[in-house]
Amino acid sequence: MTSRTPEQIAQTKSQLLALIDELAVVRGKVTLSSGKEADYYLDLRRITLDHRSAPLVGDVMLDLFEEHGLLNDLDAAGGLTMGADPVGTAIMHASVQRNTPVDAFVVRKQAKEHGMGRRVEGPDVKGKRVIAVEDTSTTGGSVLTAVEALREAGANVVAVAVVMDRETGAKERVEAEGLPYLIALSTADLGLE
Numbered sequence: 001m002t003s004r005t006p007e008q009i010a011q012t013k014s015q016l017l018a019l020i021d022e023l024a025v026v027r028g029k030v031t032l033s034s035g036k037e038a039d040y041y042l043d044l045r046r047i048t049l050d051h052r053s054a055p056l057v058g059d060v061m062l063d064l065f066e067e068h069g070l071l072n073d074l075d076a077a078g079g080l081t082m083g084a085d086p087v088g089t090a091i092m093h094a095s096v097q098r099n100t101p102v103d104a105f106v107v108r109k110q111a112k113e114h115g116m117g118r119r120v121e122g123p124d125v126k127g128k129r130v131i132a133v134e135d136t137s138t139t140g141g142s143v144l145t146a147v148e149a150l151r152e153a154g155a156n157v158v159a160v161a162v163v164m165d166r167e168t169g170a171k172e173r174v175e176a177e178g179l180p181y182l183i184a185l186s187t188a189d190l191g192l193e
C-alpha cells in the first residue's frame with residue numbers, strides 16, 4: 001500500500017491535465033485509427049515521452065488502480081504497441097518507487113515471425129493478473145485487440161485502463177466484454193467535445 005493523500009492524488013492529476021492541455025491537444029480535422037474523422041487529436045505521445053509528464057502518467061495510473069483495489073495483486077500492465085508502450089513503462093517505474101512492483105508488457109500488432117515468435121513481449125503473462133492500458137481510446141478497438149492477445153497468451157485480464165478517454169464509445173465496448181473500463185482523465189476535463 002502507498003500513503004498518497006487525496007491532495008497529492010488530485011495535484012498529480014491536475015498537473016498532468018495542464019500538461020496535456022498545453023502539449024498534446026491538436027485542433028483541426030484529423031483521421032483517427034478507426035478511420036473516423038474528428039475535430040481534434042490528442043497526441044499523447046507528446047506526454048508519455050516527455051520527461052515532465054511521463055512520471056505523472058505512472059503515478060496517475062497507479063492511483064487509479066489503487067482506487068479500484070487492483071494494485072496490490074497486480075502483476076503487469078501494458079497494451080497494444082505503440083501508444084500504450086510508454087504508459088506501461090511509466091507504470092512500471094512508478095510502481096518500483098512505491099514499492100508495489102508491476103511489470104510491463106508490449107502487445108505486438110502481429111506475432112513476430114522470427115526469434116521467439118511472441119505476440120506479447122516482456123515477462124511471461126501466462127496465469128498473471130494484468131491490466132490492458134491505453135494512452136487514449138476512441139472506439140476501444142485497439143485495447144480490445146490487446147485484451148484478445150493477452151487472453152490467448154493465458155493472462156487474466158482484470159481491467160482496461162486509459163490515461164485519457166475521448167467519451168466516444170470505448171467504455172461501452174469494453175464493458176460489453178465484461179471488463180471494467182477505468183479512466184484517469186477525460187476530454188470533458190479539458191472542455192473538449
Ligand SMILES: O=P(O)(O)OC[C@H]1O[C@H](OP(=O)(O)OP(=O)(O)O)[C@H](O)[C@@H]1O
Nearest residue numbers: 033034081082083137138139140141142
Ligand atoms: O480506441 P481506438 O479507436 O482503437 O483508437 C485509439 C488508438 O489510436 C491510437 O493508436 P494508433 O492506432 O494511431 O496507433 P499507434 O499507437 O501505433 O500510433 C492510440 O494510441 C490508441 O491505441
Ligand SMILES: O=C(O)c1cc(=O)[nH]c(=O)[nH]1
Nearest residue numbers: 032033034041042136138
Ligand atoms: O482514435 C485515434 O486514433 C486517436 C485519437 C486521439 O485523440 N489520439 C490518438 O492518438 N489516437
